[in-house]
Amino acid sequence: MTESDQSRDFASTVLADEVSRSVHEPQAALDRVGMRGIELPVRLEVDGVVALLPAQVDVVVDLHHPEARGIHMSRLYRACNEHLSTNALSVAGLRTLHDALLDSHAGLSRRAWMEARFSLPVQRAALLSSLQGWRQYPVSVRVHGDAQQRRVELGVEVLYSSTCPGSAAMARQLLAQRLRETFPTGPVSVDDVARWLESPVGNVATAHAQRSCAKVQVALNMVAGEDLPMLRLINTIEAALGTAVQGAVKRVDEQEFARLNGENPLYCEDAARRIRSALAQLPWVSDYRIETAHLESLHPHDAVACVVKGVSGGFVA
Numbered sequence: 001m002t003e004s005d006q007s008r009d010f011a012s013t014v015l016a017d018e019v020s021r022s023v024h025e026p027q028a029a030l031d032r033v034g035m036r037g038i039e040l041p042v043r044l045e046v047d048g049v050v051a052l053l054p055a056q057v058d059v060v061v062d063l064h065h066p067e068a069r070g071i072h073m074s075r076l077y078r079a080c081n082e083h084l085s086t087n088a089l090s091v092a093g094l095r096t097l098h099d100a101l102l103d104s105h106a107g108l109s110r111r112a113w114m115e116a117r118f119s120l121p122v123q124r125a126a127l128l129s130s131l132q133g134w135r136q137y138p139v140s141v142r143v144h145g146d147a148q149q150r151r152v153e154l155g156v157e158v159l160y161s162s163t164c165p166g167s168a169a170m171a172r173q174l175l176a177q178r179l180r181e182t183f184p185t186g187p188v189s190v191d192d193v194a195r196w197l198e199s200p201v202g203n204v205a206t207a208h209a210q211r212s213c214a215k216v217q218v219a220l221n222m223v224a225g226e227d228l229p230m231l232r233l234i235n236t237i238e239a240a241l242g243t244a245v246q247g248a249v250k251r252v253d254e255q256e257f258a259r260l261n262g263e264n265p266l267y268c269e270d271a272a273r274r275i276r277s278a279l280a281q282l283p284w285v286s287d288y289r290i291e292t293a294h295l296e297s298l299h300p301h302d303a304v305a306c307v308v309k310g311v312s313g314g315f316v317a
Helices: 003-011 073-086 091-104 165-182 190-198 230-241 251-263 268-279
Strands: 030-046 049-063 111-125 132-146 150-163 209-220 285-294 303-309
Touching: 030 073, 030 111, 049 073, 049 091, 073 091, 073 111, 091 111, 091 132, 091 150, 111 230, 132 230, 150 165, 150 230, 150 251, 150 268, 165 190, 209 230, 209 268, 230 268, 268 285, 268 303
Parallel strands: none
Antiparallel strands: 030 049, 049 111, 111 132, 132 150, 150 209, 209 285, 285 303
């Protein structure tokens, strides 16, 4: 049998389709059915440059038809593959994909959810020197709802440094105490104090600081033609916190980073409030979910704070 004969023979075969077979007994409705962690690329355009980035995609629909045993997962896969890999991510593109997901299960489903997660590479300038370093920011885009009402959401993760305000206050207290013990009788010159502070004995106590993470999910209040404001959201969060972690640094950058940490002591509660205040100034943000986590250097556990306005977390929520 030739290859063409085999192809014709295969095409004429009707394959069993157990999912589409109607069942006689009523089936319970299901809230979410689909796939999690699909390996797909997303097309992204930043500053005129188009790139394909590897992503993890979750996609589900509800199942309300009383005689349907299951959904057609291959249809969901094909819709995501076609729209995410061929069109640059945008508000309009996500809404079009949502329409395609609903159309693929017309009569079976009323609602659809899709979330894609990937890393956004961004080149950052050092704080003071001429160096440039790369950062990769975890990003998620989500669209969900029914044919009448849907939401487009954007999520980012930003790493920053947090110096504990309480630890900083106690370190200053120890420094003042040691300074009085070292110079019990005055007067003392400014140069004497400066030399003492710059010497090893002047390093009395150091406030504890730690790498910290802000996870922010926002609901977008944007017109269909606009691009996703990924970098704008990241820049807003970093500016609000003041101590974003750095890529490439020289000593002058490291010293500047130490200064910024000293001038911006942060509890996790402070960080969450700063981000909330910054988001309130963005006209394209309607709702949000903010979580700040300080990966404590003092404790084996983390300190966390969360504030929510209309955006839930979790798997395609």
